[in-house]
Amino acid sequence: MVYTFFQTLGALTFALGLLYFLRHYFSLKARIGLLLTSSVLVNLFAETVSSFAGGFEGKSYFGALGAQILGLAVFLRLNKTDPVARARVWSLFGVLSGLVYALLRIGCHFRGCCWGRICPYPWATFYKSTEVVTPWLFLPLHPAQLYSAFHGIIVAVFVALEMRRSGYRYSSQNPEYALGLFLVLMGMGRLITDYFRADAAFYKQSWLGLDPNTILASLAAFGGAVILSRSRHRI
Numbered sequence: 001m002v003y004t005f006f007q008t009l010g011a012l013t014f015a016l017g018l019l020y021f022l023r024h025y026f027s028l029k030a031r032i033g034l035l036l037t038s039s040v041l042v043n044l045f046a047e048t049v050s051s052f053a054g055g056f057e058g059k060s061y062f063g064a065l066g067a068q069i070l071g072l073a074v075f076l077r078l079n080k081t082d083p084v085a086r087a088r089v090w091s092l093f094g095v096l097s098g099l100v101y102a103l104l105r106i107g108c109h110f111r112g113c114c115w116g117r118i119c120p121y122p123w124a125t126f127y128k129s130t131e132v133v134t135p136w137l138f139l140p141l142h143p144a145q146l147y148s149a150f151h152g153i154i155v156a157v158f159v160a161l162e163m164r165r166s167g168y169r170y171s172s173q174n175p176e177y178a179l180g181l182f183l184v185l186m187g188m189g190r191l192i193t194d195y196f197r198a199d200a201a202f203y204k205q206s207w208l209g210l211d212p213n214t215i216l217a218s219l220a221a222f223g224g225a226v227i228l229s230r231s232r233h234r235i
Helices: 002-021 028-039 042-052 061-078 083-111 144-166 177-196 212-228
Strands: none
Touching (some): 002 028, 002 083, 083 144
C-alpha cells in the first residue's frame, strides 16, 4: 500500500508538473499530448529491460526513463517545437524526473525491494516482516533505497540551479542541454548508489556477466555526455 502510494505520488508529480509549468509554452492539448507520449511505452520498456537483466523481480527504472525520453523527443520533433520551448521541456523533465526517482525509491524502501548490502554502521535498516520483498530479514542492511532517493533530490536541485544560473543560454544552440546534464548526473550517481545494492547479485541478474544496473547507468552517463558535447559552453 505504501509503495503504491509513492508510485502514484510520483506519477502525479510528473503529470501536474508538466501541465502547470509548461502552461506558458504549450496549449492544454499539447501538454496532454506531452504526457501521453511520455507515458504510453513506460511499462513496456521497463518490463522489457528487466527481462534482459535475467529476471522479473522488478521493473527497470532506466527502461521507463528511456520510454519517457523517446516519447517526448518524438512529440517535440513532430510538432516542430521551437528551441526555447524544447529547452524548457527538457529542463523541467530533468527536475521532475529527479524528484519522481526520489519518491519511487522511498517507496522501494518501505516495500523492501532494491535492498542494500550488509551494513556495519548505525544507520543500517532492518526488515522484520515477511510481507517485504527482500528475503534478508533481521539483518543490518544499507538503506540503499534512501541513498538513491537523496541522489534523486540532488539531481533535481542541480539541474534546476544550473538552468536558472545559465538563463537558458543553451536554448538556441543545444535545447537538450538539460537532458544531457540530467543523464550524466543520474548515470554517474547510480554507479555510486548501486554499489550498495544487493538485489541484482541475489537474483543473479547479469548482462554478459556484468550487473545490468552498472551497464545501464554507464550508457545513460555516456548518452548524456554526447548530448552535452553539442554545446560549446562549459557546464
